[in-house]
Amino acid sequence: MMDLDAYYERLDRQEAEMVELARSIPEHRAPEGAEGRWSPVQELEHVCLLEGLVWHLLQRGTETRAGVPELFGDAKLEKLLVQGRQYKIVAPEIVQPKGSLTTVDAFIDRFQQQRTQLKEDLSSGRIRPDDRTYRHPILGELTMIDWLHFMVQHTQRHLLALRESLHLSTPIA
Secondary structure: OOOHHHHHHHHHHHHHHHHHHHHOOOOOOOOOOOOOOOOHHHHHHHHHHHHHHHHHHHHOOOOOEOOOOOOOOHHHHHHHHHHOOOOOOOOOHHHOOOOOOOOHHHHHHHHHHHHHHHHHHHHHOOOOOOOEEEEEOOOEEEEHHHHHHHHHHHHHHHHHHHHHHOOOOOOOO
16 A cells, blocks of 8 residues: 655655755746756656656556566665666656647746646545556656656656756755
8 A cells, every 4th residue: 555645745845855856947048958967947848758658558457467466666666766777778658758848937837837737636535546457658657656666656756857957966955
């Protein structure tokens, strides 16, 4: 069973950190990407696209079950996604930036709206954190709980990448 209150607190802390980091991006740097890298705004858009995709996936029904609440768990996903950031993965086309978010403010609005909707759907039971599974294109089968952890760890990966690209070594707050 997933402790939803603890998960909400984690989402809120990460949301505040991401919003503060996004607001710290100098306006002239937001649309610029280094050679072969996404711009800060593109990276932010990718985070929104991925979180939106996971949200939709979690709302759909599936009959496939793992028989255990987590196949990976939060700690393993953190090791793979955050600690293993030196391994670059090409994002699937569906979550590559398309230019739908062009400003930091647009990102903040959408990111906060998505996080609020996720928490509402978890609280109401429209999304059930359980052992139902969906396949990740690289990691394989993930339970609904794993997907919730994946979303947080993926966003954490990009928080760190943005800090690096902006030459910020520590959290802003």
